[in-house]
Amino acid sequence: MSDEQALSKAYEPSEVESKWYKIWEERGYFHANPESGKIPYTIVIPPPNVTGILTLGHVLNNTLQDILLRFERLRGREVCWVPGTDHAGIATQAKVEAALKKEHNLTRHDMTRDEFVAKVWEWKEKYGGVIIRQLRTIGSSCDWERERFTMDPGLSKAVQEVFIRLYEKGLIYKGKRMVNWCPKLRSAISDEEVIYTEEKGKLWHFRYPYADGSGYVVVATTRPETMMGDTAVAVNPSDERYTDKIGKTVILPIMNREIPIIADEYVEKEFGTGAVKITPAHDPNDYEIGLRHNLEFINLMNEDATMNENAGPFVGLDRNKCREAVVAKMEELGMMEKIEDYTHQVGYSERGKVPVEPRLSDQWFLKMETLAKPALQAVLEGRIQFHPDRWVKTYRHWMENIKDWCISRQLWWGHRIPAYYCDKCGEVVVARETPAKCPKCGHDHFTQDPDVLDTWFSSWLWPFSVFDWPKESIELKKFFPTQTLVTGPDIIFFWVARMIMSSMEFMGDIPFKDVYFTSIIRDDKGRKMSKSLNNSPDPLDVVKEYGADALRFTIIYIAPIGQDIRYSNEKCKIGRNFATKLWNVVRFRLSQGKAPLGWPTLDGIDPKAFRPDDQWIIYELNETIKEMTTGLENFRFDEICKGIYEFIWNKFCDWYLESCKPAFNGKAENGDTIIRIFDYCLGAFLRLLHPIMPFITDELAHQMGFVAEEDSIMKAEWPKPIDDATLASFGATAAHAELTEAKCELIRAVRAMRASYNIATNSPLDIYIAPTTEEAAEFLTRDSAALKSLLSAATLTVKENCKPEGPCGTAVSTIATAYIPLAGVIDLDAEVKRLEKQEAEITKYLESIRKKLSNQNFVARAPKEIVDAEKAKITEFEEKLARVREQMKAYK
């Protein structure tokens, strides 16, 4: 930061950004003090997988959180952003297994469980949490002293405590149930981890002969490989085709086992042949029927979905190979009726990427119904608000149809289930430590349950486990409940709903007040970002090329609420160019030297010293402050980006800064005052922009001298709007702003005329302005200095009915007619054509309004102010039209 050296023309973000992040972190600006008297504002980060690396999705998500937090920090809240990572059971275990395979050609079964878990910890310490470091490059103001990991001792303690309490309450139970089994992971998974995809398959029709030799019944199946486990054929009790068959038996081909024909309402008469083979151990619906009819459950498969000894001739075959073999065998036996093409949904394991196998196994479950009730109420009653709120419907549907949660996983990496089995009698004891003595048989040796808990069983406690629950820490007291959760709608069931349930249960309170659901980021062709398509840019490359501020600004700017985003790196030009624009505003300003220390105010400026442009920009800035504040309070992130961009670029730079140039060139009388007002605006919008673009705003605040070297914009106060009375005393009113808009219209009309005659925008001309009203005359006269500059006028005459001698160009606008003497330049025919064009436009517009007003119903029923506004337009445009026609007449 050298004072003397001029700033380069283009902003170079990389050095600035790394410099500031380091300073902020070293000075402890991100650290939250639980003992401060300030009102807390807390966000817990959605913990990314410890194996993860930063994606654009994270950039969006974390930038949104950072914006909220930086905004609240400036507003004086005690801001606490808890970062951390998730141990991600399956993902992490798989990663380490892959590494072991690659480096040592070992599997986890080549070592003990403890050895393997030690390897995972080793991997985690060495390679884990890359994403946490990457978050710093995009400016995330996390309280790094509070970084947590879901397997930290404290959090593990919380998990154990929760399990035990729920078990003691009778909400956790163990039982043999049909679960979604992933043969790749060799573990159960929850319903939410099954992804259904449509697939083209076959529907095989098999003949099952009646035991009495009276022909056969035809059953249809999509899963021939399970037929060896059939223990019945079911028909609908009201199906007349089969009434006399119910109670008979059929011979199961291949196995030559006799199985009954039973009646069950579940069977639909219209589908297939109306007769269904029942395999209770391999299909959820068949399982239910098996229970109802007390059928035998024959498990055909091993953990890896190869066929076991119950599969007769197919022992040892993989389930896919077995399918082919069964089909071939049935053909051979003449038992194949027909084969149809059939499209159906197949459930895949989200992590294992293979079809799930419904499987009967011993698992731990959590009863959800009682937990769901208060959690649903909290959302329906609006104590927790979803943004956009349509997600309430999805949430409600899920909560009202919630099923028990299978929480056990047959993995090695994760929280062990605190259940112990007596080695002698098998008694189950759920306890905080290994029991000393069996309560039943007195035996003193126990074995802990080998299973671990679903990863989400730790993340659902995140909002309070990070504050050391079940300890009643001062942090927990201060920072819980949190304010806002920012996350993707894809984990509304996995995570959001469950956090609400656990908080209601264990904290007796909501975990957060607002949930903001982010957009999904797609590529510019609308495809999802994916590794295989290679269409997912590395955010770090983007930061390198465009800067973190530019990426942050761009991604928020293009992200509409509740809609997907189409992203391409190209778009970061929006943010980069905007940063350069800001940079150059300061370069321009610094031509006058640094500002005095402190955030500029308007205190002590004589309101009489305000030029019309000053009054206007003060008014517009005030509006922007209000919009930014309410926009942030209401999660309208794209709007606030557009708003501040519009203010800075199209209002401040395009008009206000231009109006200041005479003052900056020493050609204005009250130059110092103008610079103070300029600084007031600059100081305000740097702070308004700080939550979105933290780096460049701190850099520029220092360049300007608003803050001392050892200080930061992070410690500043969010700008407050000026009250209406004070504003009015400054002459900064809405009416004044309207007049200024009209002035801009006049200037544009003159520029357009220059353009049509190919006169350079800066070539000095003698310009005559004839205002149409006294008010306009007063205003334009008062503003003549700025006007002269904005119009590049050699001389400027502002006077009612003034007009130069000789041929001239005419620019008609609402508040004035401007004339430029154009002897020798003007082409009368062209001038008439220009005017004719304008005449046509005005005439067309007038016609449309007249039509509206001639509608009696409109005049009678529309609100008076609407009708009056239309009438006023008629007067305004008729007057304008008259001036255009008068001018035309002069040339014809």
Next chain:
RNA sequence: GCGCGCAUAGUUCAGUUGGUUAGAACGCUAUCUUCACACGGUAGAGGUCACUGGUUCGAAUCCAGUUGCGCGCACCA
């Protein structure tokens, strides 16, 4: 099957309670290297707001239906 979105300029999108001559960015055309910025300025071209009907004095906006696309949930073997 049930539910939820989306369809506006060549492209990507705004348009918050129905009333502005429907906006922005990128791209395009013309012009300017003028001492903040060519990552820029100035001027401009470009839209039957998917379709059909309804409500209304008035519809891009509200309602119903149609078409097309996307997503979620549940499923018939």
